[in-house]
Amino acid sequence: MFKKSKLRGEFFMQGDIACAEGAVSAGCRFFGGYPITPASEIAERMAYRLPLLNGAFVQFEDEIASMASILGASWTGVKSMTASSGPGISLKAENIGLGMMMEVPCVIVNVQRGGPSTGLPTSWAQADMMQARWGSHGDYGCIALCPKNPQEMFDLTIVAFNYAERYRMPVFVMTDAIVGHMTEKVVVPPVDEIEIIDRRYTDKKPDDYLPYAVGDDLIPDFAKVGDGYRFHSTGLTHDERGYPDMTEHAQLTHAVRIVEKVKKHADDIILLEEKGVEGADVVVVAYGITARTVVPAIEMARKKGIKVGLMRLITAWPFPTKRIRKLAGEIAGFVVPEINLGQMVYEVERCAGGQCKVKSLPHPGGGIHKFETVLSAIEEIAHAK
Amino acid sequence: MQNEICCESPIIAGTAEPETNIQHPMEGLLRMDRMPHIWCSGCGLGSVVTAFVEGLKKAGSDFDKVAVVSGIGCTGRVAGYINLDSFHTTHGRAIPFATGLKMANNDMTTVVISGDGDLFAIGGNHLIHAARRNVDINVICVNNFIYGMTGGQTAPTTPLQARSSTAPYGNYEQPFNLVGLAAAAGASYVARWSAMHVRRLADSIAVAANKKGFCFIEVISPCPTVFARKNMGGTGLDLLKSFGERTVIDHDADPTKIPIGMNDEIVCGNFINEDRPTYWENVQTGIRDAVDKENVYWKNL
Amino acid sequence: MENKRIKISGFGGQGIILSAHIVGQAASIYDGKNASMTQAYGPEARGGACSSQVVISDTEVDYPLVDTSDVLLALSQEGYDKFVGSLRDGGILCYDNDLVGVLQDHSRFDARAIPATRIAEELGKKIVANIVMLGFATRQAGFASYDAMKRTVLERVPPKFRDLNETAFERGYNYGEEVQT
Numbered sequence: 061m062f063k064k065s066k067l068r069g070e071f072f073m074q075g076d077i078a079c080a081e082g083a084v085s086a087g088c089r090f091f092g093g094y095p096i097t098p099a100s101e102i103a104e105r106m107a108y109r110l111p112l113l114n115g116a117f118v119q120f121e122d123e124i125a126s127m128a129s130i131l132g133a134s135w136t137g138v139k140s141m142t143a144s145s146g147p148g149i150s151l152k153a154e155n156i157g158l159g160m161m162m163e164v165p166c167v168i169v170n171v172q173r174g175g176p177s178t179g180l181p182t183s184w185a186q187a188d189m190m191q192a193r194w195g196s197h198g199d200y201g202c203i204a205l206c207p208k209n210p211q212e213m214f215d216l217t218i219v220a221f222n223y224a225e226r227y228r229m230p231v232f233v234m235t236d237a238i239v240g241h242m243t244e245k246v247v248v249p250p251v252d253e254i255e256i257i258d259r260r261y262t263d264k265k266p267d268d269y270l271p272y273a274v275g276d277d278l279i280p281d282f283a284k285v286g287d288g289y290r291f292h293s294t295g296l297t298h299d300e301r302g303y304p305d306m307t308e309h310a311q312l313t314h315a316v317r318i319v320e321k322v323k324k325h326a327d328d329i330i331l332l333e334e335k336g337v338e339g340a341d342v343v344v345v346a347y348g349i350t351a352r353t354v355v356p357a358i359e360m361a362r363k364k365g366i367k368v369g370l371m372r373l374i375t376a377w378p379f380p381t382k383r384i385r386k387l388a389g390e391i392a393g394f395v396v397p398e399i400n401l402g403q404m405v406y407e408v409e410r411c412a413g414g415q416c417k418v419k420s421l422p423h424p425g426g427g428i429h430k431f432e433t434v435l436s437a438i439e440e441i442a443h444a445k
Numbered sequence: 446m447q448n449e450i451c452c453e454s455p456i457i458a459g460t461a462e463p464e465t466n467i468q469h470p471m472e473g474l475l476r477m478d479r480m481p482h483i484w485c486s487g488c489g490l491g492s493v494v495t496a497f498v499e500g501l502k503k504a505g506s507d508f509d510k511v512a513v514v515s516g517i518g519c520t521g522r523v524a525g526y527i528n529l530d531s532f533h534t535t536h537g538r539a540i541p542f543a544t545g546l547k548m549a550n551n552d553m554t555t556v557v558i559s560g561d562g563d564l565f566a567i568g569g570n571h572l573i574h575a576a577r578r579n580v581d582i583n584v585i586c587v588n589n590f591i592y593g594m595t596g597g598q599t600a601p602t603t604p605l606q607a608r609s610s611t612a613p614y615g616n617y618e619q620p621f622n623l624v625g626l627a628a629a630a631g632a633s634y635v636a637r638w639s640a641m642h643v644r645r646l647a648d649s650i651a652v653a654a655n656k657k658g659f660c661f662i663e664v665i666s667p668c669p670t671v672f673a674r675k676n677m678g679g680t681g682l683d684l685l686k687s688f689g690e691r692t693v694i695d696h697d698a699d700p701t702k703i704p705i706g707m708n709d710e711i712v713c714g715n716f717i718n719e720d721r722p723t724y725w726e727n728v729q730t731g732i733r734d735a736v737d738k739e740n741v742y743w744k745n746l
Numbered sequence: 747m748e749n750k751r752i753k754i755s756g757f758g759g760q761g762i763i764l765s766a767h768i769v770g771q772a773a774s775i776y777d778g779k780n781a782s783m784t785q786a787y788g789p790e791a792r793g794g795a796c797s798s799q800v801v802i803s804d805t806e807v808d809y810p811l812v813d814t815s816d817v818l819l820a821l822s823q824e825g826y827d828k829f830v831g832s833l834r835d836g837g838i839l840c841y842d843n844d845l846v847g848v849l850q851d852h853s854r855f856d857a858r859a860i861p862a863t864r865i866a867e868e869l870g871k872k873i874v875a876n877i878v879m880l881g882f883a884t885r886q887a888g889f890a891s892y893d894a895m896k897r898t899v900l901e902r903v904p905p906k907f908r909d910l911n912e913t914a915f916e917r918g919y920n921y922g923e924e925v926q927t
Contacts, residue, residue: 072771072781090549092541111732116548118724120541121574128538129545132514135532136550158535209782242810243767243783245774285530285546286553288509292476292525294533303479304525304533355808428811 073246075210075239076143079169080105081246082217083141085254088167089115090140092129094122094148097181098237099171102143127152130166131159135293137259137284139221143169145237146188147178149195156230157196158295160318163272163280165224165259167217169233171240174425184237185425186348187400192232193377199315201322203329204232204377206347210244216374222257223329227321228279234376236399238349238428266290271302272314278321326378336362337369341392342441345384345408347373350397350429357434366442376404384411392445393417395437397429417441474498474508476528483522487681489640489666493587494523496643496664497558500650511554511654514543516563519594519668520587523558537568540575543582551725554583554654561588561602565621569601576630576659578724583653583660586623589668590705597671604707608675623663625701628717633658635700635717639665639688642713649715658723665711676707748804750889753815753832755797755825761876762821766798768880768898769890773802776894782807795824802889817887819879820846821862840883842875858886860921866914871907874914881918892919 067081080102083091091110093103107117116133120126123144130140144152149170159166172188174180188195192204203223205216217233224231262269262281271291272280283289296304297311305314322329333351337343342361346354351372361368371387373380384407388394393416396405405420412418419437423429469475475498484490501511508529515524517536524531530553534542539557547555557564564572564586575582591609592598599609599616602623606615628635634656638646646664653660667673667684677687688711696714703712722730752769756762766783774781785798799812818833820826820841827848833839835854843859860882866875877899884895896915903911 070775072767072775072783090545092545111728116728118544118548120544121570124538125541125544125571125574128534128541129548131534132532132542132545132547133549134545135530136546136553138549140545140549154535155538158538162532238784238810241785243770244781244807285512286510286550290509290529290531292531292533294525295535296533301478303476349810352808352810 067248068250069248071246071248072243073210073214074101074243075207075213075235075241076101076171077105078210078213078246079143079217079233079235079240080109081248082214083167083221084109084113085214085248085251086139086218086221087256087258088139088141088221089113090130090133090138091115091117092120092126092133092140092142093117094120094126094144096123096145096148098173098184098240099143099145099148099169101240102169102171106141123148123151124155127155127168128158131155131162131164134164134166135285137282139165139225141167141169143171145171145173146175146191149188149191153191153195157198157200159230160196160200161295162293163228163318164230165228166230167220167224167233168230169217169235172234172236180426182237183426184349185399186234186236186350187403187425189234189376189398189400189403192234199319201229201319202232202377203227203229203322204234204375205331206234206373206376207239208348208351208372209239210242210246213239214246214248218254218256219331222255225259226257226279227325227329228259228282229318229322232377234348236349262289270300272298273300274317278317278324322378329375329378330380331374332380332383333372333374335370335372336367337371337387340367340369341445342366342368342395342438343371343387343391344368344395344397344434344438345371345373345404346397347376347404350399353428354397354434357431357438360431360435361438361442364439366438368438368442373404379404379407379411381411384408385413388412388415391416393419393441395419395421395434395441397421397423397434397437399423399425399428417444471495471498474501474528476526479526482526484519485670485681487667487669487684488519489589489664489668489681489685490520490523490587492640492643493520493558493585493646493664493666494526496646497523497527497556497585497650499643499647501654503647503651504654506554506654510552511556512543512546514539514546514555514557516559516568518560518563518592519589520558520560521563537563537566537571539563540568540571540582540584544575544580547580547582548725551581555581556654557582557584559584559586560593561586561590561623562592562600565623565626566601573626573630576627576632576661579631579633579658579721581657581659581723581725583650583662584627585650585662585664587664587666588623589666589672591668591672591675593668593671597675602705604705607672607707610671610675620704622701622704624661624703624716627661628700631659632661632717633719633721634660634715636661636715637663637665637700637703637713639685639692639711639713640667641685641689641692645713652715652718656718657726658721665705750802750817751812751815752800752802752817752819752887752889753797753812753829754799754819754821755795755829756821756876757824758794758796760796760821761873762796763798764902765819765876765880766800768895768902770800770802771902772890772894772898773800776897777891779804780807782810784810784812795822795828797825797829817883817889819883821876821879822846823848838887840879840886842879858882858922860918862918865917865921869910869914869917871910874911877911877914878918878921881915881920882922883918885919885922
């Protein structure tokens with residue numbers, strides 16, 4: 061009934077819109093949302109795009125419902141997404157846990173603003189990084205991507221869908237109000253040049269299908285509703301059949317597995333960008349917008365003769381433990397600027413394990429790190445060598 | 446509190462077929478490998494499950510195209526026993542979960558079966574908005590006037606002055622009239638029965654299965670373990686009998702004017718059966734014009 | 747040109763965001779440079795103080811915010827008051843001299859005035875004042891090419907207002923020519 065409206069070419073595009081376009085390109089056809097600054101543009105774009113593509117957009121009564129809805133939608137085999145900012149993610153936390161427990165592929169975008177509570181609605185922060193990791197109760201593995209510009213809002217939203225489908229779990233895109241509301245050139249490649257990974261459907265017949273049986277990769281094969289599998293899925297700890305099994309044994313197998321499956325594939329999931337890290341004395345570890353705003357200070361430090369590199373975390377979760385641990389044995393120290401009062405720096409400290417210095421450069425949000433602050437931190441670590 | 450003894454439903458509904466080989470009449474639609482269920486002896490949920498299965502059979506539903514979504518609580522466990530695509534979700538969120546499922550696959554008959562606390566306390570907002578949107582899902586709310594699984598606390602349906610674990614001196618709050626709320630919010634179909642009325646309930650479930658729009662069915666159900674014990678006493682059967690005695694069937698009743706008290710009459714019936722455009726139909730109407738002007742989609746870039 | 751930091755200020759409803767979008771699109775899509783546009787606004791939907799900013803660079807834009815600007819376009823007194831102090835020494839100020847009446851010391855930078863809103867009213871639509879200003883600033887500040895700017899303006903406005911906006915852009919641009927010569 062509807063013509064496919066495909067975008068292709070170069071556009072001067074806002075980050076939030078690029079995120080929505082990335083989702084559309086990844087094959088997302090259901091969006092459940094609720095208005096919130098600074099993420100509303102994603103919902104608005106999806107409201108505009110999805111009906112033309114035979115998809116569905118629903119603006120729900122609250123953030124809780126929008127999160128629950130994308131789980132229901134994803135069970136039909138339709139790629140699904142929701143987007144919000146910190147206050148909304150707090151409300152979604154309950155059903156993010158359900159998504160982790162049921163192992164439902166979906167993407168959650170957090171355009172971070174200053175917090176806590178209502179905080180700074182129209183301004184930015186990166187203070188929800190630990191919320192993404194631990195926001196719902198209980199233990200589960202987590203994947204979170206951190207775009208630094210509108211182009212990556214497009215590209216990494218596609219990667220987020222690919223990871224969600226591949227590892228059968230909710231995946232976070234952790235951006236912020238600067239990148240979300242920033243407009244830059246975005247190149248939308250032809251459809252056949254975009255790598256798309258779809259979830260792995262079971263090849264078993266309904267009578268032989270066990271919804272939560274896994275092989276070596278620890279990822280269960282998917283069956284969608286309406287195909288005659290008549291399966292059951294629950295937020296309770298369950299067995300291979302998907303039936304509630306509230307025993308230590310089930311917790312040891314299922315609850316442990318949803319953590320282990322991310323650990324097992326961490327090397328395939330982790331995306332890092334390193335510039336001048338080899339042979340450096342100081343390594344700045346940054347992500348998202350901060351990985352851009354610190355560059356002038358890094359360049360100045362280099363001009364002053366300091367060997368300083370930049371490690372950009374494209375995936376914040378899973379954390380690149382092995383790489384940071386190795387570097388810690390080789391360098392004088394890490395500088396960790398982030399627009400929060402110290403979150404990912406704890407991970408860096410954990411991995412460094414006392415082998416080198418780790419300097420946190422916190423910022424509460426609503427502004428960005430001053431050039432001088434970053435430069436003097438780099439100099440301090442370099443000189444302490 | 447959770448009696449593991451498998452209860453026999455006080456009323457076995459369904460037409461008796463001439464028996465050639467002995468099989469449970471609901472075999473195939475129940476997950477027999479999960480029996481016995483966790484419900485207490487005398488609980489009304491067995492009857493509701495029976496009525497649901499019978500209703501689907503009457504409706505002629507394709508069982509591969511029916512999804513059941515439940516929330517949390519005693520009734521939340523229904524999804525786990527029915528041999529269909531079934532989901533046991535978070536507390537109160539069955540309706541938005543089901544809405545997403547339905548919107549993403551319009552071929553599915555999507556039924557939410559959950560309790561009064563789940564659907565009207567923690568999930569109350571979702572219910573009224575789903576009714577307002579006229580999403581094409583069916584909601585069967587099993588109302589036992591109390592939180593059963595957690596040990597008998599006050600629910601938004603607990604009658605005034607009834608006792609509960611959190612109302613040791615009697616409930617101070619006015620309860621919701623569930624059918625009134627659903628009707629006022631815009632449901633296309635509204636009915637109320639009790640676990641006594643299995644055949645009538647099955648008929649309503651069958652109507653809802655083939656009806657477009659938001660359908661709401663309240664089922665008054667006995668909770669002997671906590672509600673009866675804290676109040677009038679007696680067994681599940683005693684409660685069922687009293688429901689039967691208190692029932693007045695009046696299809697023409699105004700659903701907003703028939704609250705349920707502690708001992709007064711319970712008005713049952715099929716109160717509303719109207720056709721108005723569903724959410725999905727409105728979406729299709731809304732975008733038809735826009736589709737012809739395909740270039741409009743550049744405007745926001 | 748390594749970096750050009752442009753701040754556009756006015757009140758909501760004047761097309762302040764759109765103006766920055768046009769500058770950024772012209773520079774990045776048609777002039778082949780890198781451009782990064784960010785915006786700041788109050789919670790008011792209309793009428794509040796509004797500003798937008800674009801950084802144009804030959805290389806990748808690392809620092810997208812405009813703390814000190816090379817170019818300031820001021821379309822309101824409040825916008826002028828708020829941002830003129832952060833215009834760098836030797837920078838360029840373009841302002842609407844009907845809307846900005848109370849002036850500060852302009853000796854640090856190069857100030858150029860245009861009655862953009864009055865010109866727009868003469869053209870029949872006050873709403874194109876921002877396009878008049880863009881035409882003027884294109885000539886005065888040289889952050890993007892004439893062709894790229896005009897092409898973007900025509901792309902960004904509704905088809906039935908193309909002629910009006912084209913005229914507005916050229917009037918602004920030529921007003922600049924007159925001032926320059």
